[in-house]
Amino acid sequence: MPMTSHRAALQAWLEAMPFRREAVAHLMAAQEAVYLVGGSVRDALLGRHGYDLDVVTEGSAMALGRRLADALRGAFFVMDREHDVARVVVRQGEAHYHVDLAGLRAKEIEGDLRARDFTINAMAVPLRPGLGELLDPTGGLDDLRRRVLRAAYEGAFRDDPVRIIRGVRMAGAFGLHWQPETEALALATVEALRGVSPERLRDELFNILALPSAASALEHPVGQRTLPLILLLDPLDLEGALEPVRLLEQALAGAVWVGAPYGEALEGYLRQTLSVGRERRQLLKLAALHLGCGAAAPQKAEETARHLRLSRREGIHLRLALQALDDPLWRAESEPEPLSIYRYYRQVGEAGVSGALLALWAWPKGSTGERMARRAHRIIAAWFTQKGTLVEPAPLLSGQEIVRKFGLTPGPQIGALLEALREAQAAGQVHDRAEAWHYLKRLIEKGLS
Structure with missing residues (x-):
């Protein structure tokens, strides 16, 4: 991670993409307090570039999202009306940018951050006025520097077991090692994944499989415990299953x-x-x-x-x-x-x-x-x-032509003749229509029809 101040890292991250600058400028002008949070702050500190912005507001996320969508000429979506979660999607050329907005989950921003999954996702930066001081109540910045994955609070996995799978992905994506206490909490709670909806399990698994080194992420003890629960496979069937994935990833990424x-x-x-x-x-x-x-x-x-x-x-x-x-x-x-x-x-x-x-x-x-x-x-x-x-050899003759030419009755035998002709084309025995007619004539004379 670049050894620069958080403000310099965030400013560089914002300047690297015009969309970010424009979106944040509009958010800074909002009347209500707005914070850049979670993955956006983490990625900025790591110098990683993506297309998403994560925002929390002390006002209405729905109202802020609608205003932002209008200002950016984007589309507004209600993600969770009950919990005040919205998304703005902006298309610029071939790229699609997302701004995810949410209302506070607690009475104040610190309580919101303390209720998140991992410490490295529990940081925020006020966006009004300008870029404020880093808010880091759980020590996420230090964990990020030490490459440690630590739960933001003891009940993080109990409150949402899917965070266990998310931790597997984050450890693999960012090169983190599990804090022993967090690993123990994950392993103690992993059976709770049986009660999670298949759709959520699917989405988190596919996020892991999108990693260039998914096998390395899944080989961690937490990853190996989650796989049978996600796939509903016998653990014995998964013994050694990561080695084919690893070799496949190496082949796809290598010079082969x-x-x-x-x-x-x-x-x-x-x-x-x-x-x-x-x-x-x-x-x-x-x-x-x-x-x-x-x-x-x-x-x-x-x-x-x-x-x-x-x-x-x-x-x-x-x-x-x-x-x-x-x-x-x-x-x-x-x-x-x-x-x-x-x-x-x-x-x-x-x-x-x-x-x-x-x-x-x-x-x-x-x-x-x-x-x-x-x-x-x-x-x-x-x-x-x-x-x-x-x-898929291009057809030289049609079934109707064969019926008319040889006076045959439409039926399975016509399909058999067409398939035999395709095989002859693939084998290099037939190259044009004249050869096709000659080939079929010989087949019919031999009684294939």
């Missing part, structure tokens, strides 16, 4: 993709969201956590998806990505032929790329791992560089 013709396309694939706010990269890590379930992994992952209220598309993707590992091409001694790759993607679709990435979990472990890595590269490359010729 540098120079690959599909490197940029693969990054786009991993960043794609299958549901709002959840990237395919996070789903891939979630799938890897199920590898210890063996043959039951696809089914278990789909059950996890239902439990965590993931979308249907996400659940199917998880199941197919793990199902892809059972394809015969992974067990074959020789390198996969084009037809094998076509059939692989025919079975699992776009999830086949995730399946190939999961296959890297055994890499690099000797000659077998090296062979699997080469195979994974070949299969991934096919999706991004040969999609129209090998993975």
